[in-house]
């Protein structure tokens with residue numbers, strides 16, 4: 478079969494899988510994880526990753542006198558969020574600011590010991606994957622952008638692919654996605670750009686697809702998945718900001734307040750696990766509520782295939 482036809486067949490399956498993904502992952506589990514131990518009249522929660530607002534709105538619904546402070550660095554998430562907050566008459570209770578969550582202390586002028594709970598649902602949203610013009614998905618043709626915040630992040634995926642050395646690209650693919658064909662993919666990218674600039678998602682998908690041995694091209698995971706993941710993590714400094722923000726935020730929780738974080742791949746989860754352990758075991762500031770992460774139920778995975786790799790870890794600040 479012609480590889481393009483084969484690839485398209487794969488993509489159609491992917492689209493079907495993704496159709497149902499407008500969905501907040503581990504919604505009940507995350508919101509309940511930050512329920513205050515004793516009833517609080519007007520709790521204050523912080524959501525580091527507003528996205529479509531699913532978790533933020535659920536906090537506001539379940540705790541009718543709560544105030545929810547929220548953040549998102551993505552301009553579309555922010556604009557849609559502002560509209561939704563207004564349309565649902567929640568402006569008094571939900572305060573959404575735009576920016577990177579590594580700046581959240583300033584963005585919301587947080588006070589120490591003031592928050593009842595902090596939540597995060599890391600990574601990109603299904604909206605990102607479903608917007609061809611953002612370049613996050615190889616399912617559609619689009620520019621190789623991948624910046625969650627195009628105004629403030631300077632280097633796009635296209636810059637990395639056209640300006641970085643083969644060694645640097647290989648390192649990104651290895652470090653951020655453990656891509657086993659990283660060297661071959663990096664070399665083929667450099668070969669391609671000798672002829673023309675690498676500027677769209679389908680060109681990259683095609684290069685990666687042909688770097689995989691024929692017998693591995695049609696497995697459960699599309700060959701380009703890891704390459705796209707690695708570039709996105711690098712461009713948005715996704716792992717660095719998680720490691721920075723967790724230790725900073727603990728002092729803004731009230732004693733007894735909780736922090737719940739959902740991650741989507743092993744590198745992210747490892748950082749959350751290590752930082753939570755540090756807070757609990759080395760610094761003695763908190764207790765681990767989840768020794769092992771909470772995973773989505775089978776029915777959630779059936780309803781929303783994207784939830785299959787989600788892991789929720791919860792920490793509680795000592796009283």
Ligand SMILES: C[S@@+](CC[C@H](N)C(=O)[O-])C[C@H]1O[C@@H](n2cnc3c(N)ncnc32)[C@H](O)[C@@H]1O
Pocket residue numbers: 500501502525526527528529530531532533548549550551554576577578579598599600601602603625718
């Ligand atoms: C998985 S989505 C969140 C979905 C949301 N919980 C819901 O229920 O609709 C992650 C969101 O976090 C945002 N985000 C990721 N990293 C961020 C960061 N470092 N600072 C601010 N926002 C970030 C993304 O733009 C995206 O909209």
